[in-house]
Amino acid sequence: MNVIDTTLRGETRARIQGRGLSKKYVTKNGITHALNDVSIDIHPGEMVVLLGPSGCGKTTLLRSIAGLEQPQDGEISINGDIVYSAARRHWVPPELRGVSMVFQSYALWPHMSVIENISFPLRSRRVEKARAHKRAGEVMEAVGLSGMGDRLPSQLSGGQQQRVALARAIAAESHVVLFDEPLSNVDAKVRDQIRREIVSLQRQLGFAGLYVTHDQLEAGALADTLVVMDHGKVVQIGPPSKVYDAPNNRYVANFMGPSNETKGKVVEAKDLVTANTPWGVVSGTLRSGKVSAGDMVEVMLRPESCRLSREPVDRPNAWQCTIERQTFMGAFVELQLDVAGPEGAFQLFALAPKYSFSEGESAWIKVAPQAMWVFA
Numbered sequence: 001m002n003v004i005d006t007t008l009r010g011e012t013r014a015r016i017q018g019r020g021l022s023k024k025y026v027t028k029n030g031i032t033h034a035l036n037d038v039s040i041d042i043h044p045g046e047m048v049v050l051l052g053p054s055g056c057g058k059t060t061l062l063r064s065i066a067g068l069e070q071p072q073d074g075e076i077s078i079n080g081d082i083v084y085s086a087a088r089r090h091w092v093p094p095e096l097r098g099v100s101m102v103f104q105s106y107a108l109w110p111h112m113s114v115i116e117n118i119s120f121p122l123r124s125r126r127v128e129k130a131r132a133h134k135r136a137g138e139v140m141e142a143v144g145l146s147g148m149g150d151r152l153p154s155q156l157s158g159g160q161q162q163r164v165a166l167a168r169a170i171a172a173e174s175h176v177v178l179f180d181e182p183l184s185n186v187d188a189k190v191r192d193q194i195r196r197e198i199v200s201l202q203r204q205l206g207f208a209g210l211y212v213t214h215d216q217l218e219a220g221a222l223a224d225t226l227v228v229m230d231h232g233k234v235v236q237i238g239p240p241s242k243v244y245d246a247p248n249n250r251y252v253a254n255f256m257g258p259s260n261e262t263k264g265k266v267v268e269a270k271d272l273v274t275a276n277t278p279w280g281v282v283s284g285t286l287r288s289g290k291v292s293a294g295d296m297v298e299v300m301l302r303p304e305s306c307r308l309s310r311e312p313v314d315r316p317n318a319w320q321c322t323i324e325r326q327t328f329m330g331a332f333v334e335l336q337l338d339v340a341g342p343e344g345a346f347q348l349f350a351l352a353p354k355y356s357f358s359e360g361e362s363a364w365i366k367v368a369p370q371a372m373w374v375f376a
């Protein structure tokens with residue numbers, strides 16, 4: 001199924017470019033900066049995922065690109081054409097922007113059959129019925145809907161309806177597909193399947209995708225590039241592994257996954273930062289800002305960065321502990337550790353392979369300074 005001309009994949013020009021986008025809402029409770037000077041590039045064949053908690057501005061950004069919202073400032077181009085410019089007072093309506101959308105609510109026509117729904121965007125562009133249905137049939141096969149063309153949406157499960165919405169977006173042959181939390185209404189197993197199908201369709205067809213979610217696991221599984229947002233601003237852009245392993249700030253570190261946290265006072269700041277904390281003197285890597293001796297800092301540590309052993313380990317970042325509790329997490333266990341610190345016992349969470357330790361057992365923890373993050 002070669003829906004999109006994949007020779008375009010070699011193109012370096014961004015499919016979507018947003019510059020200086022701002023949008024504020026004024027209500028009786030005050031002003032909300034839904035978008036605050038946001039810039040974004042999405043290249044041919046790239047899947048960009050907007051990630052952040054509820055209210056951070058993801059949907060406003062996606063809907064501004066789709067043409068369903070109008071920012072108050074900035075400029076947006078799609079496929080090289082300016083579709084919105086505040087300076088030039090220029091605005092192109094959604095139907096002329098050449099993008100397809102997949103919504104959380106499916107947004108299918110209830111009175112149309114599956115095949116009619118999927119071929120609808122082509123038919124609206126006056127593509128002949130036989131050709132539109134042939135294209136719809138090919139895409140239906142790719143998304144696991146073969147044989148369901150005559151059904152109405154009401155005769156399908158939620159997951160199947162979302163597949164129809166996905167097929168409709170793909171069949172439209174757009175170079176750009178926008179996804180607004182499309183999997184939040186389907187159950188976990190179907191969600192995983194459809195997510196894999198989106199990745200495989202996107203790799204096969206080479207469309208540029210923009211995907212909104214607040215689920216960091218879904219974001220990590222889909223994204224070539226993650227864009228993390230906070231209060232209408234972009235706070236970090238990068239591949240998922242980079243954002244997870246090298247967060248720019250505490251907010252991103254916290255949002256991307258669980259961590260152990262404490263505060264400390266800098267003793268020495270060189271290549272590594274030495275800080276005095278309730279955990280004792282730790283040696284860590286500065287992840288944001290500048291610090292010098294005497295400054296207060298936040299110290300963070302991912303559970304999987306705690307290496308456990310039965311043998312004593314050398315300082316820095318070494319502690320003796322007792323396995324207080326194990327929580328089964330499927331492929332591994334989460335260990336709640338009681339650690340002996342200089343100012344009394346403290347708790348750390350660690351991850352370990354199943355069956356490696358028992359509750360009540362004594363162990364040693366070692367943390368590499370690169371995994372002990374210090375934030376100014």
Ligand SMILES: Nc1ncnc2c1ncn2[C@@H]1O[C@H](COP(=O)(O)OP(=O)(O)OP(=O)(O)O)[C@@H](O)[C@H]1O
Pocket residue numbers: 025026027032033034052053054055056057058059060061214
């Ligand atoms: N029509 C509106 N009037 C007033 N405030 C609005 C309006 N639409 C959005 N907002 C506010 O703008 C901010 C950004 O909203 P947006 O829907 O973009 O966030 P989001 O990150 O997509 O959240 P969610 O994941 O809950 O959809 C929020 O604080 C929201 O309350």
